[in-house]
Amino acid sequence: MTTPLSSLAEFDALSANKQMDDNANYQWRVAARPVGNVKPTDFMWTQNDIPVPGKGEVLLKTHYLGLAPVMRFYMQGTGAAGEKVLEPGDIIHGRGVAQVIQSRHPDWREGEMVQGQMGWQTYKVSKMTAQEKFYRMPPNGLPAALGSGVLGMTGLSAHAGFFTCGDPQQGDRMILSGAAGGVGSMVSQLAANVSGCDVIGMAGGPEKCAFILEHGCSHAIDYKSENIAARLDELQPDGIDLYFDNVGGETLEACLERLRLHSRIVLCGSISEYTRDEPFKLSNYTRLRATESRMQGFFVYNHLDRWKLVMDDLAGWIHEGKLKPVQDIEQGFQHMPRALANLYYGQNVGVQCCSVRGEPENWI
Numbered sequence: 511m512t513t514p515l516s517s518l519a520e521f522d523a524l525s526a527n528k529q530m531d532d533n534a535n536y537q538w539r540v541a542a543r544p545v546g547n548v549k550p551t552d553f554m555w556t557q558n559d560i561p562v563p564g565k566g567e568v569l570l571k572t573h574y575l576g577l578a579p580v581m582r583f584y585m586q587g588t589g590a591a592g593e594k595v596l597e598p599g600d601i602i603h604g605r606g607v608a609q610v611i612q613s614r615h616p617d618w619r620e621g622e623m624v625q626g627q628m629g630w631q632t633y634k635v636s637k638m639t640a641q642e643k644f645y646r647m648p649p650n651g652l653p654a655a656l657g658s659g660v661l662g663m664t665g666l667s668a669h670a671g672f673f674t675c676g677d678p679q680q681g682d683r684m685i686l687s688g689a690a691g692g693v694g695s696m697v698s699q700l701a702a703n704v705s706g707c708d709v710i711g712m713a714g715g716p717e718k719c720a721f722i723l724e725h726g727c728s729h730a731i732d733y734k735s736e737n738i739a740a741r742l743d744e745l746q747p748d749g750i751d752l753y754f755d756n757v758g759g760e761t762l763e764a765c766l767e768r769l770r771l772h773s774r775i776v777l778c779g780s781i782s783e784y785t786r787d788e789p790f791k792l793s794n795y796t797r798l799r800a801t802e803s804r805m806q807g808f809f810v811y812n813h814l815d816r817w818k819l820v821m822d823d824l825a826g827w828i829h830e831g832k833l834k835p836v837q838d839i840e841q842g843f844q845h846m847p848r849a850l851a852n853l854y855y856g857q858n859v860g861v862q863c864c865s866v867r868g869e870p871e872n873w874i
């Protein structure tokens with residue numbers, strides 16, 4: 511059993527009457543802990559004065575915010591990884607791109623762009639503590655928007671999950687689920703264009719399947735209309751070396767069944783299970799023993815110490831044309847709940863983000 515979704519039109523109605531300008535600070539807060547999937551009544555809109563930075567603080571102005579499936583868990587009071595556990599009334603956690611517009615902090619200059627824990631709000635005063643994990647965004651000829659996704663936590667997840675856990679080898683026969691999503695659309699390109707793997711991607715619907723064929727995948731499986739097991743047998747009759755799992759459930763089971771000797775499975779996410787009343791009961795994990803294979807999870811927050819190295823890698827591959835950044839940008843902060851819902855409806859192609867006020871005019 512899965513929990514039904516509210517209609518997307520209800521999310522659009524939620525944002526319809528929200529007026530905004532630059533002279534106030536707006537927030538989205540937890541109104542109620544989501545039961546199953548998010549619904550519009552789980553979100554609360556508030557407006558305050560723009561906060562004033564004290565000594566040792568900066569005022570940050572939000573430009574972009576990134577969205578991730580885990581945010582529903584944040585709203586439920588779990589999954590916040592070292593962040594405060596959210597209670598009803600709290601500003602929803604979310605990392606994004608912001609500009610320092612006033613600084614009373616010795617280490618941060620006005621005009622600098624940063625990537626970090628902004629929360630769902632349009633301004634924030636911060637002491638820039640280690641816990642908020644702010645990273646300076648050096649101008650690198652790429653749009654600031656990428657800091658909310660491809661050059662943000664999504665990029666770190668793709669890099670850490672694929673290279674660190676996947677241990678890819680040239681010529682690997684690889685399967686990738688969630689291939690048209692944020693992490694997936696990056697992993698497909700890293701696998702094909704950096705590591706030389708042969709990637710079969712899975713995505714929902716013909717448009718997304720066409721998209722993944724242009725972003726690193728040699729073949730596409732439309733998991734919504736095709737039989738996954740039959741297609742895997744047809745496309746990789748000798749089995750697979752590497753499976754990057756974004757969805758869990760029956761797809762993970764089908765890939766376990768087809769492992770070759772010394773294969774690897776990367777447990778990135780299990781979005782197909784997130785709203786099930788009971789977790790999927792995996793029955794064939796012993797295939798790991800029979801094939802001397804490895805199944806390894808990772809948690810992106812445990813890889814933050816490699817932030818700069820990873821971002822330099824990713825920016826370099828973008829400049830070389832090996833990684834085409836794909837971000838699906840919802841326009842306007844008032845649409846944040848809809849942007850989050852998009853993920854559970856399969857509406858996004860690439861990394862789901864929200865533009866709060868677009869690109870900065872100046873960036874030092």
Ligand SMILES: NC(=O)c1ccc[n+]([C@@H]2O[C@H](COP(=O)([O-])OP(=O)(O)OC[C@H]3O[C@@H](n4cnc5c(N)ncnc54)[C@H](OP(=O)(O)O)[C@@H]3O)[C@@H](O)[C@H]2O)c1
Pocket residue numbers: 577578579580664667688689690691692693694712713714715718756757777778779780781782783808809810811852853854855856857858859860861862
């Ligand atoms: N381990 C970590 O540290 C870490 C870090 C980041 C993300 N993650 C996880 O990695 C996965 C991908 O994250 P992301 O941010 O890039 O999100 P994403 O893949 O962009 O997530 C949204 C996509 O998931 C697919 N989806 C939604 N419901 C589904 C279902 N019931 N069954 C199968 N697919 C479904 C949809 O694509 P289709 O239209 O193709 O169905 C949708 O567009 C998520 O599971 C996320 O929780 C883990």
